[in-house]
Amino acid sequence: MTKKSMWSLKFSTAALVLIPAAIGINYLGKLFAELLRLPLWLDSIGTVLSSMLAGPIIGALTGIINNIIYGFTASPVSFVYAITSGVIGLVVGIMAYRGWIASIGRALVLGLVVGVIAATVSTPLNILFWGGQTGNIWGDALFATMIAHDLPLWFASFADSLAVDVPDKVATVIIGFLIFRNLPKNLTHMYDRRSEIDRL
Amino acid sequence: MKSIRVEQLKYKYPGSDHFVLDDISFAVEKGEFIGIAGENGAGKTTLCYALSGLVPHFFKGGYGGNVFIGDMEVYTHAMSELTARVGLVFENPFSQMTGAKFTVYDEIAFGLENLGVPRGEMHRRIQECMKQLKIEELGDVNPFSLSGGQLQRVAIASVMAMKPDILILDEPTSQLDPQGAEEVFQVVEQLSAQGVTIIMAEQKIEKLAAYSDRIFLMNQGKLIHKGTPAEIFSRDDLDVYGIAPPVYTSAARSLKFRQDPTANLPVVLEEMPTSGLEKFSLPTRHVEVVDVKTAEIVVSDLCFGYEKDAEIIKGIDLELSGKPLAIIGQNGAGKTTFVKLLKALLKPHKGKITVVGVKTTDTTAAKLAAAIGLIFQNPNDQIFKSKVIDEVMFGPLNIGQSPETAEANALKMLDRVGLASKKYENPYDLSLAERKLIAVASILAMDTKVIIFDEPTIGQDAKGKVKLAAIINELYAQGKLVVCILHDMDFVAETFERTVILGDGRVLFHGETRAAFGQEELLRDAGLEQPHITQLAHRMGYPGILLRKSELH
Amino acid sequence: MKNGTFYVEKASIVHNVDPLSKLLFVFVSVAITYMLSNQPVVSGVLAFTLLLLLLGKVLHNVLPIIGLSLVLIFSIIVVQGFFHPDRSTVWFTIGSVPIYKEGFSYALLLTLRVLNMVCAFGVLILTTKPDDLVQSLIRKGMSPKIGYVLLSVLQILPQMIAATGKITDAQRARGMETEGGLSTRVKSFIPLLTPVVLNSINDTRDRSIALEIRGFNSTSERTFLHETNHFKYGFVIKILLAASLAAVIAWRIFI
Structure with missing residues (x-):
């Protein structure tokens, strides 16, 4: 395994076709979470899976394109978070490659890292675009309490994002991991960039 | 020059030590029609991939020997060079659409744009292909709103527009209803007549026999025999390879047409005589048929529609119990909607359904799961576990079986469908036909009193169908009520003594299968055909209704 | 919502503007409102955006899109209005709760910006066919493969x-x-989601095959079935947009 293969920009057809499928999975994760009235979004399971399967670049592309498409079909506000989604794909892809999906314990750590990084990336966007909120009632209540107590804006906003992102991303990564681990070999082979034709 | 030349081709998928293609050699002349016959898993699909270059270029893996398309060696040429010479159409009509084009016209253009065909030429070719495939009127339609048969013709048009010399069809009708399949076969026949070299893998043996110049019989990755349809299908050892000969061939055999045991038998309807059964009488049955008392479903005055003012079920009264029952009818007749109502997945607008004494409006589908099992058409809609055994145990555990009982039931049913040896495999590492059997086992293991099958025979080969028929009869012997939606009239005739014909949301007929297939006018109105064997007997002068091969003597 | 997008088929002057100009407009319009903290100017930009929606005959179609952002806007007004760090000038009081002018003024500014952002995107997505936008981007050099992904x-x-x-x-x-x-519902999440995941990943194999056999990886110079639609005013609009952006940047730097 060389570093070059993780960052390869020569996408296989299978990896490209994975992107729309992963975006669909993102959407359905969200749909089922709403249907079952779960207290989480679970709207980036596909991004996480595509990173685990096809690496950080495809993962990042999935995240970015996901938000662009979501902006076109559901809510323009999601354009702003294309960066966050892209970073999630990137981080999962790199860490998965470095062995952070070898066990459920490691996947839990990966989930925490992703949650914190997602919050870190989202905070400046939240501050720039809407003065610090996330649009999530519980997170924003926390935000309001904190600035009412004169804590710094960036701190309150970061806490808001953390409260919103960490539980969701931990659950997302764990679910992604559970599904990934159980995928059949004949499907995961398609995305294996190392396979070559073995001339007999 | 030969159109295709294959020399000692060997292939295994990555991560596997098993040769799915094992030392295959053959040559095909330009304009020939080659039929590939063999049971599921024989290597037919992989051979199709190898001829179109996907093996090895897309799948990678271990590759030996040589494949030449004309003078072009597949191994040393890229996919995009090969696609201009060989077109491939495969089973699933939906996943063959690129998904990036919003009209049929643009969909057909996709390949031409990639190859850089000039615009004027592109329009000319698309229009020509749409005409050839009889889809001219569909140009502005979104592909995803089409029927399976239409989509499959769009898929053929899309590859034909690229002007290949060779068209490869891998079971192009296995996921289509009879009408859609017929639409596809008609255009394939026409393309062949126009001189296109065609390689077609197909389970519908009567069609292979009718169209092919030569049949390749495959088994376990090997090309066992090559020969004319008459030579291949007259063989006595076909069941060893898991295929059944055309119904005409079996009939000719039963009627002892063959004096010389080395002579070939007829393989198509046209070769059969138009007389000889005028005085035929059905054999009296030797087996004493014991009537088993089964669970009961009572349906009275049932009405239902997904939207207001658009009823799909328009007043059905039926009492179901006793012998296994086939439900037949055209697409849109309301068959699947009807069984979903039985299963309480939908609630009636009017009327009521009582399943083993429980009204469906008083319960939920999940609660009713212990009483009535429904096996859906597409197993992929339910499979989510990574081991076959866990998948089969999911239902039994949900309805409260203890883990020990659930496992015992699951193992028993996996054994029954012939998948016991694969219990620890990942369902998605198995074929679609096998996944379908997993879905069957997963419902049977719930040990319900009523079992409903929705199109169980789609995608199954001859062996699979025999297995399903045996399962249906066993369930009945155990006192279970079996209801089965089917498009496959031959299977209905062979397996079921009772049939319901549904048409436009109403019961058009309910009674003996033999009587059902005697209702010629009613069948025509319902868009149905008689079984092959019935038509054959009719052609040969038999005035009654013949249903089974075993009835010929 | 044809094809699941917001595009509204109408004949209007805005529909006839080329997609890339509209894309640039979204960028410039959002950038201006966030560079300037001047309420009248931001209101002016918003008014201009609304005018475009009106000209595009899609003004009422933007309402459901705004509706989706209502929670965010509501949160901005409440949180910034009541809790803004800068609380000095009491505007009025409700009971004993003081309402500060700074907070509400800031909340108003943010709300105007968010509304403008949503409406500016509205101009693009309500009056542009997604395929036209992707085609334009491909002609401008975006990889056709990414174009494929977007449309599929x-x-x-x-x-x-x-x-x-x-x-x-x-x-x-x-x-x-x-x-x-909750536990019953949580437990059913995996059995519901996993079949879709397996199904769609399984379908990617078939779809990849479908693309491969249609020359997706062909290295030939590609052609286009449809001629470039004759969009109007593209060049002029782009110049004007670039000039406005430059002017605003200059204003920020020098004034």
Whole structure:
């Protein structure tokens, strides 16, 4: 395994076709979470899976394109978070490659890292675009309490994002991991960039 | 020059030590029609991939020997060079659409744009292909709103527009209803007549026999025999390879047409005589048929529609119990909607359904799961576990079986469908036909009193169908009520003594299968055909209704 | 919502503007409102955006899109209005709760910016066919493969959503409950989602094959079935937009 293969920009057809499928999975994760009235979004399971399967670049592309498409079909506000989604794909892809999906314990750590990084990336966007909120009632209540107590804006906003992102991303990564681990070999082979034709 | 030349081709998928293609050699002349016959898993699909270059270029893996398309060696040429010479159409009509084009016209253009065909030429070719495939009127339609048969013709048009010399069809009708399949076969026949070299893998043996110049019989990755349809299908050892000969061939055999045991038998309807059964009488049955008392479903005055003012079920009264029952009818007749109502997945607008004494409006589908099992058409809609055994145990555990009982039931049913040896495999590492059997086992293991099958025979080969028929009869012997939606009239005739014909949301007929297939006018109105064997007997002068091969003597 | 997007088929002057100009407009319009903290100017930009929507005959179509951002706007007004760090000038009091002018003024500014952002995107997505936008981007040098990905999502998504009904039925038929306590609902998430995941990943193999056999990786110079639509005013609009942006940047730097 060389570093070059993780960052390869020569996408296989299978990896490209994975992107729309992963975006669909993102959407359905969200749909089922709403249907079952779960207290989480679970709207980036596909991004996480595509990173685990096809690496950080495809993962990042999935995240970015996901938000662009979501902006076109559901809510323009999601354009702003294309960066966050892209970073999630990137981080999962790199860490998965470095062995952070070898066990459920490691996947839990990966989930925490992703949650914190997602919050870190989202905070400046939240501050720039809407003065610090996330649009999530519980997170924003926390935000309001904190600035009412004169804590710094960036701190309150970061806490808001953390409260919103960490539980969701931990659950997302764990679910992604559970599904990934159980995928059949004949499907995961398609995305294996190392396979070559073995001339007999 | 030969159109295709294959020399000692060997292939295994990555991560596997098993040769799915094992030392295959053959040559095909330009304009020939080659039929590939063999049971599921024989290597037919992989051979199709190898001829179109996907093996090895897309799948990678271990590759030996040589494949030449004309003078072009597949191994040393890229996919995009090969696609201009060989077109491939495969089973699933939906996943063959690129998904990036919003009209049929643009969909057909996709390949031409990639190859850089000039615009004027592109329009000319698309229009020509749409005409050839009889889809001219569909140009502005979104592909995803089409029927399976239409989509499959769009898929053929899309590859034909690229002007290949060779068209490869891998079971192009296995996921289509009879009408859609017929639409596809008609255009394939026409393309062949126009001189296109065609390689077609197909389970519908009567069609292979009718169209092919030569049949390749495959088994376990090997090309066992090559020969004319008459030579291949007259063989006595076909069941060893898991295929059944055309119904005409079996009939000719039963009627002892063959004096010389080395002579070939007829393989198509046209070769059969138009007389000889005028005085035929059905054999009296030797087996004493014991009537088993089964669970009961009572349906009275049932009405239902997904939207207001658009009823799909328009007043059905039926009492179901006793012998296994086939439900037949055209697409849109309301068959699947009807069984979903039985299963309480939908609630009636009017009327009521009582399943083993429980009204469906008083319960939920999940609660009713212990009483009535429904096996859906597409197993992929339910499979989510990574081991076959866990998948089969999911239902039994949900309805409260203890883990020990659930496992015992699951193992028993996996054994029954012939998948016991694969219990620890990942369902998605198995074929679609096998996944379908997993879905069957997963419902049977719930040990319900009523079992409903929705199109169980789609995608199954001859062996699979025999297995399903045996399962249906066993369930009945155990006192279970079996209801089965089917498009496959031959299977209905062979397996079921009772049939319901549904048409436009109403019961058009309910009674003996033999009587059902005697209702010629009613069948025509319902868009149905008689079984092959019935038509054959009719052609040969038999005035009654013949249903089974075993009835010929 | 044809094909699951917001595009509204109408004949209007805005529909006839080339997609890339509209894309640039979104960028410039959002950038200006965030560079300037001047309420009248931001209101002016918003008014201009609304005018474009009116000219595009899609003004009422933007309402549901704004509706989706209402929670965010509401949160901005409440949180910034009541809790803004800068609380000195009491505007008025409700009971004993003081309302500060700074907070509300800031909340108003943010709300105007968010509304403008949503409406500016509205101009683009309500009056531009997604395929036209992608085609334009491909002609400008974007990889046709990325173009493929963008468009195929729009086709594949409705297919996947349609599959969810069948999956729910299939699992309920096997005795799985989707109603009940939190733990019951949590437990049913995996059996519902996993079949779609497996299905769609399994389909990617077929779809990749479909693309491969249609020359997706061909190295030949590609051609286009449809000629470039004759969009109007593209060049002028782009110049004007670039000039406005430059002017605003200059204003920020020098004034």
